[in-house]
Amino acid sequence: MKNAQGTPGWLGAVNDRTAFSLLLEHGVLTRNRIGELSGLSKPTAAQIVTRLEEAGLIYEAAQISGGRGPNAAGYAAHTDRVLGVAVDVTPTAIHATVADARGTEYPVVTLPVVTLPVAQHPATRPAPGRSALSDIRAAIDAASLAAGTSPEAVQRLHIAVPGAVDPRSDELSFANKLPGWPRRGLRAHLEDGLARTVEIDNDANLAAIAERTRGAGIDSPGFALLWMGSGLGVSIDQGGSLIRGASGGAGEIGYLPVPRSAAELDPVAEDLQDLMGGTAVSRLLRSHGVQGRTLDDRLERFAEAPAAARSAALAELAPRIALGALPVLAVLDPGTIVLGGPIGAAGGRALADLVRTHIRRSSRWAPDVVATTVGAHPALRGAHDALVTDVRTSLLENITALSA
Template sequence: MSQIDPGTPTWLRAHNDRTAFRLLLEHGPLTRAQLGALSGMSKPTAAQMLARLERVELIRPVGEVSAGRGPNAVSYGVRDDRITGVAVSMLADAIHAVVVDATDAEHPIAEIRLDDGGRTPEADVRRAVEAACVAAGVDEATVSNVVVGVQAAVNVAGDTLSLTDTLPGWPATGSRARIEEQLGLTAVLENDVNLAAMAERAAGSAADAATSVLFWIGHGLGVALDFGGTVHRGAAGGAGEVGYLSVPRGAGAIEPDADDLTALLGGRAVARLLGATAGQGLADVLDRLDGDEAALDAVADRVVVALEPVLAIVDPDLVVLGGPTGSAGGAPLARRVAARIDRQSHPDLTVLPSATGDQPVLLGARRLLVERIRDLLEADINPAA
């Protein structure tokens, strides 16, 4: 878009129209009078802003509001069919995907079961986009962006992935490029725990923390480091991959055969603590954790062992316990972990359970997509045209 000189009538129109667009996003459908009151503009100016936004197809009439004695007033809302995206969470045996639009409306989550046959980055994402659009009743042609959460270390600059045990068929280099070239979409690949941390900052337990650590406890382990709202990924995207750390010598009494932290606290270890029998996995027994005092104590002991190196290096204000096990343990587990923390070294550390629901990875991906879609739409505001 061409440069608009500040202070000129054209610049002022652009500024006003962007203000109106953001107010419509924030408040939902508005009438001319409502927009004028919120923006501080006169009704004629508000009407002009609405007319310009409608002309570039960013908004449309969506209803009428009773105006008392006079005719009903038309309300205008942001169009949700111009540009959409799809948020994707790649799991070990399934894909979860959901359509995202500029209004951040709720859409059904599609689940696609996976096997290892014929998988590639572009094939997996194509299936996710198709299923999400069918579930939401959205035209696939409107999808321009995808954000994909993966259980891997992601080097954005080099378009490389490592620790890709759950991504058969995905190459170490070039997965994002293949998605973009084959599907014609703009793609972002991001570590799933980092996306969950973004959700925790936006709408969960970490909203007010200066520095927070999200400790993801599920089949595997992961840590996301949030420094003032910025997730620290590391030079090659591997920051927080604590599951591969060796078990400290002092933890031998807890799990003598564990050689790394995943063996100490990952899905198999927690399932055993909860009495899983042959053929049962973590998901089959995790609902037993709530109310099982002995299991909660045992999990808390292991969480503290796994957290010690992270706390020694980062010294955060807050630790959030997330992932399937962290969420299942909830506040009782968080209280136990807090009670076991070395308070001489971390006197003010707070430990809380995750507050982002059962799809934190999709929620984080949605937040990125909403911002991207709104930026793309706002770029169409050019009153000089």
């Protein structure tokens, strides 16, 4: 039976959770410091530490000198008892990293999506004959190996996919480049096969979470992340909450037909994906002398291209992006548009400035337009940050008063 609110057991549980949260936030703390930060008395703080240590939730991590007198024991939270793995599944690779309740930044592993000989080690590459289960198992094993943690400690997964999962039907849609992944019952399929809690979200939505927690969206009242890579999409953040839509498909603007005015920019483009998606941008870069086998290759070489070529390419790309942003502005009128994804990151501030100018010249809206500041692996970083919250919540929910 749960402790009733206001009873000694309930109050003890609240105090235990408060102390554990302080240890997650601040790291190693003494009993006295826990009391100072929580406002609890020294005897109460000492009782809490004893309960948490006996429960195996914290451990003595250091001896801390306080000047005169004996050293004080410093305690830290066990963060390896419940772990998560964040996974970003792209058309060309799988990226993964471990997440714990402290938000530790563990190494990111990258698994190329190729058919490999059976002799290859399964902990470092997806298994031959791709499937959702083999992809994610490989990600768990590789991320755990890189972090020096145990795969058995992984209880939760947060997976970024280039598509949308309908929360009502568990159906994957808008995902055309995930061979071996079921389109129906995806989350249930993974949870049953992996025996772990699984969350699946659109890559642009998770990139927006990273933008909110560590990028251009910090302290913003709200923003629209325009995700531009091989695919195209928008994620809308309103005060830290994302708009996903009834079927999880909000923001799939790549399927919108282009307006008549787009004919001046690209006479054969039929939808926004044709106008400003990965294939269109790759072709545009090539026309300005930026070589490469893939879009990623060309974006990487774009930074080394002559200044005149870079300027010309951005000048041609900016009005396309401005045109693609207008539906978002018309419906939601965000104060800030963040240019994200590989294309937004490569264009940087110069592209953002050009897009802002085109929007203000061609429409009645005047949003700020900025480039992403998250850095590498934005969708994975967002999945990681979401997992940190989930793992921490899971640990705190398991803390109960250990004495009446």
